[in-house]
Amino acid sequence: MRRGRVGLAVGLAVALTSGGSVWGARAAADAELRIENARYRIVVEQRRGAPAALVVSRLDQPGVSRRLTPDVRVLMTRTDPGYRAMSLGEEVVLTAGWKPAAPPPHETELFAGVPGQKPAPVSNESDLFAVASPRQHRATGVTVKDAQTLTFSFKADPSYDVALAIALEPGTAAPIIDTSVTPRVAGFYSAAFGGVGGRESATLDFVYQPLVWSWRRFPAKSYLTPESMATTAATFVTAGGLTEGVAADPAEIPYRFATFQNSRFGLTLRDVDGRARPMLFAPVLGGEGSQRAAGERFAFKTRYVLAAGDWYAGLQHVLRDVFAYRAERQNAAISLNDTLDNMIAFAMDDAYSGWVPELKGFDYKWDVPGTVKVVSALHALGVALVTGDREIYNRRALPLIEYVMSREKYLYATDEAITYQNPSHFLRGPCVEIGELAGLFAMTGGKSVGFKREAERLFGKPRRLNLLTDTGGGTWQDALAMYRITGEQSWLQKARSGADAHVKAEIDTLPGDFTTNSALVDKQAAFYIDYGPRWFDLYEIYEATGERRYLDAAITSARAMLLMLRSQPFAPATTMLVNQGGRVPGVVNWQRVPNPKSGPNEPTWIRVPRDTTTAVPEQRLPAWRTSLVGLPPEQGRTYGLGPIMLTHHAAWLMRLAHHANDPLLREAAENAVLGRYANFPGYYFTSFETNVYQRADYPLHSYQDLKYNAIFYNHVWPHIALLVDYLVSDAFARSGGRVDFPSAYAPGYAFLTSKVYGHRLGRINDDKDVALWLPRRAASFSTPAVNHLFGVGSADLHLVLMNTSTDAQDVTVRLDPDVVPWDAGVRYDVALTGSASGNTTSIDGVLRVPVAGRGFTVATIRKLAVDPAFQRRVVTALPQPPSDRGFSRVETGVPAIGTLTGMLLSVVPEFADAFVYMDATEKDARDVEFRYRQGDDEWTVVRDTAYPFELSVHVGDPSRALEVRVTATDHRGTTHTGPALVLAR
Incomplete structure (x- = not known):
């Protein structure tokens, strides 16, 4: 019957009027126009006294249909509307901008719709319809062509001709809306399909316009998000269990790095009347391709979005059915484990990794020359434990x-004159969240009481650890940290109450503005993670309580974050040439250097131009190697520099994919990490034209020679921790939880948030006494497609192999006898579980393990003994609980000394390290003498003549008390002696 009706409709034309039907009853029945494919049916509907409409129905979702109007809206200006790129650092950077006719008084909305920290003059008009008023054109006639396309006709306009066609391709593809304009007069043009019905924003359950308008946050103006900022090139609304909107046809998104200048389209959700009407305008008015001569036609294809269910069902429809979202990545030249080994070797090189030993921090010269920055000590500590590497502990974790x-603060300046990004010059720590203190307490086996004492002192006190962003003040996250330190249920109940309020405000009741996002209001920071609920924290309280509501909230929040990740364009299934001409331009063409004229009214640094091209050989690669799909921006101000590779969210997505049985989350996690680099890759990147950042030797150069992208040395250990977390979380997800290692929480700041490991034993299958072990260069593998973990059981060695390729792998593993002490000539029995099951053997360190495509296999080597002593000793309790004498904090009242703090840092029972510092600065003291001894030993004297004034002492026998005395000389030559500190475990 359907085919018969379509056949009758072929070649028929119907006039569409709004004043009354031109059809009689019989004519209407015989001449009904419709097209359909396996999923959609579109029927032209004419009702007496009403505008003509198109009824679009989902054949696979009974009862799902919406009415559209054959409506095209055209923007036209005779003169250049002044569209121009935003400069780096400008306030409004998430929307298109035009030169205003008159300078606006102030723009008070940071990121165009987000409350800003202060009014600031801007030089851009951000309201599309303030630049040009849309002219609305409704179709007057329709014709069916080839039973698949509805072609509409319109009344002529003096300035241009409008055309509209709506087509259904065979199969299940979403409707294609083809809009075109042919100018009669020269000018600047942009057009959109305006037929998705306008609705009052208050009636909507969910909205989405890239990049920040989600949940129920409706744009305050008719902002236009250009292609370059459309992480998902769609805009839609959800109401009454139905999602509707428009998306760019993937064929209209070239495989290239879209910029503000070359964006081919823009998205807007708010129409000229202030109602929600998803629209895609192309070209961008005043942008590339919008200036047209008379007769110079332009056209653009969009896809109509229609899906039943909640907003996530709608998002899945957009990603899966429109953009064909998939996992497009796998390991490239090397495995993630080899990448991890390369990155650790780089991080342990003081010169290359930007380590400043005398300041115990990382050179922050990219942003603020003359400062160092540290965001966490847990990252390096966890890596030291899981690798069993004491050098990492001694040279990185302990100083951190x-x-x-x-x-x-995270950012420390020895020169008080440096004010950019608000560094601190003072030793008034700690400079980390209480969650970090809880993690340090856990990762040192509860042996270091200083972490507990400082957490108790700081709870409830607001602090500013980064920029001018307030943190602390007794948050529910801090209460959860206190519970983890003390085990007291009252703290957990306080954390529950706060988390429940957070879920209610941010998830159960989707917010309609940004006031619930505290990091966005009156702050300098606005990272992408700040636009949604604290889903990392919600997962942590789920693990602490086991209560499903927190897990569900974390899953919902993680799904919302998919809107922040790039979902197009996917790479073509071809190879492509990178590094054309043998030289690659950098992401930015300047660097910051100290300002030689710096004074009270001058910045402490200036930007100077430099040649940022890098010599690198041409190479042909699979195109997916250069894809940006799966990556987030950093924040609005830096969006134009490209997305970032510091993708801590990936490990969390992997875990939540397991809990939610949601493959989309897993694929997004894989796209964020796999095959992207072979060593520390830097930060922002644009990717398509080069693989220079993917080379194993990329960071092995001086700072001046690292020209492609931004190098933030304080990101190195967080990035290493990211890889460890990803590997462990991937094993957890692939095994359905049968490979599971306990973690501590490293909150970091912004999105530098990871789980860290190594302080507690975990499980692999039925072995519940397993130490996670990731020694460097422990094994070689016949293919780079597999990643791995070692687990050291009480009797056996487990090897977990995870295949990133869709092709099955028969992996030959060779264990290094200097790391894994196998006995020559001994045949070890090996049990296989996971993708492969059964038994095999290993001799002389060689074994073969089959792993299915995208699968995992655990090879358990029986009776192969390994002793990761450093890690296992963390688990070992002290003969008696640590005493409060392991920490001392004394406010001396002597300016040349100030507050004197000492602590014992103990990871294993056999040794400890003492750390003593004072908060007097170089203005208070000229030099300081530290004297220390154990028991009746001789005094050791250390003179410190440069601020900061601090002492580090390795204590080989922590059973003996360490006595420390401090003498400070002020600038008048007067000597001051502080109280004795006695530190004992």
Whole structure:
């Protein structure tokens, strides 16, 4: 019957009027126009006294249909409307901008619709319809062509001709809306399909316009999000269990890095009347391709979005059915484990990794020359434990612990004249969240009481650890941290109450503005993670309580974050040439250097131009190697520099994909990490034209020679921790939870949030006494497609293999006898579980393990003994609980000394490290003498003549008390002696 009706309709034309039907009853029945494919049916409907409409129905979702109007809206200006790119750092950077006719008084909305920290003059008009008023054109006739396309006709306009066609391709593809305009007069043009019905924003359950308008946050103006900022090139609304909107046809999105200048289209959700009407305008008015001569036609295809269910069902429809979202990545030249080994080797090189030993921090010269920055000590500590590497502990983890316990802020400047990004010059620590202190307490096996004491002192006190962003003040996250330190149920109940309020405000009742996002209001920071609920924290309280409501909230929030991740364009299934001409331009063409004229009214640094091209050989690669799909922006101000590779969200998505049985979350996680780099890759990147950042030797150069992208040395250990977390979380997800290692929480700041491991034993299958082990260069593998973990059981060695390729792998593994001490000539029995099951053997360190495509296999090597002593000793309790004498904090009242703090840092029972610091600065003291001894030993004297004034002492026998005395000399030559500190475990 359907085919018969379509056949009758072929070649018929119907006039569409709004004043009355031109059809008689019989004519209407015989001449009904419709097209359909396996999923959609579109029927032309004419009702007496009403405008003509198109009824679009989902054949696979009974009862799902919406009316559209054959409506085209055209923007036209005779003169250049002044569209121009935003400059880096400008306030409004998430929307298109035009030169206003008159300068606006002030723009008070940071990121165009987000409350800003202060009014600031801007030089752009951000309201599309303030630039040009849309002219609305409704079709007057329709013709069916080839039973698949509805072609509409319109009344002529003096300035241009409008055309509209709506087509259904065979199969299940969403309707294609083809809009075109042929100018009669030269000018600047842009057009959109305006037929998705306008609705009052108050009636909507969910809205989405890239990049920040989601939940129920309706744009305050008719902002236009250009292609370059459309992480998902769609805009839609959800109401009454139905999602409706428009998306760019994937064929209209070239495989290239879209910029503000070359964006081919823009998205807007708010129409000229202030109602929700999803529209895609192309070209961008005043942008590339919008200036047209008479007769110079332009056209653009969009896809109509229609799906039953909640907003996530609608998003899945957009990603799966429109953009064909998929996991497009796998390991490239090397595995993630080899990448991890390369990155650790780089991080342990003081010169290349930007380590400043005397300041115990990382050179922050990219942003603020003359400063160092540290965001966490847990990252390096966890890596030291899981690798069993004491050198990492001694040269990185321990100094970083001392830094975070003593400095006032993440960013530290020895020169008080440096004010950019608001560094601190003071030792008024700790400079980390209470969650970090809880993590340090856990990761040191509860042996270091200083972490507990400082957490108790700081709870409830607001602090500013980064920029001018307030943190702390007794949050529910802090209460959860206190519960983890103390085990007291009252803290957990306080955390529950706060988390429940957070879920109610941010998830159960979708917010309609940004006031619930505290990081956005009156702050300098506005990272992408700030636009949604704290889903990392929600997962942590789920693990602490086991209560499903927190897990569900974390899953919902993670799904919403998919809107922040790039979902197009996917790479073509071809190869492509990168590094054309043998030289690659950098992401930015300047660097910051100290300002030689710096004074009270001058910045402490200036930007200077430089040649940022890098010599790198041409190479042909699979195109997916250069894809940006799966990556987030950093924040609005830096969006134009490209997305970032510091993708901590990936490990969390992997875990939540398991809990929710949601493959989309898993695919997004894989796209964020796999095959992207072979060493530390830097930060922002634009990717399509080069693979320079993917090379194993990329960071092995001086700072001046690293020209492609931004190098933030304080990101190195967080990035290493990211890879460890990803590997462990991937094993957890693939095994359905049968490979599971306990974690501590490293909250970091912004999105530098990870789980860290190594302080507690976990499980692999039925073995519940397993130490996670990731020693460097422990094994070689016949293919880079597999990643791995080692787990050291009480009797056996487990090897977990995870295949990133869709092709099955028969992996030959060779264990290094210097790392894995196998006995020559001994045949070890090996049990296989997971993708492969059964038994095999290993001799002389060689075994073969089959792994299915995208699968995992656990090879358990029986009776192969390995002793990761450093990690297992963390688990070992002290003969008696640590005493409060392991920490001392004394406010001396002597300016040349100030507050004197000492602590014992203990990871294993056999040794400890003492750290003593004072908060007097170089203005208070000229030099300081530290004297220390154990028991009746001889005094050791250390003179410190440069601020900061601090002492580090390795304590080989922590059973003996350490006595420390401090003498400070002020600038008048007067000597001051502080109280004795006695530190004992």
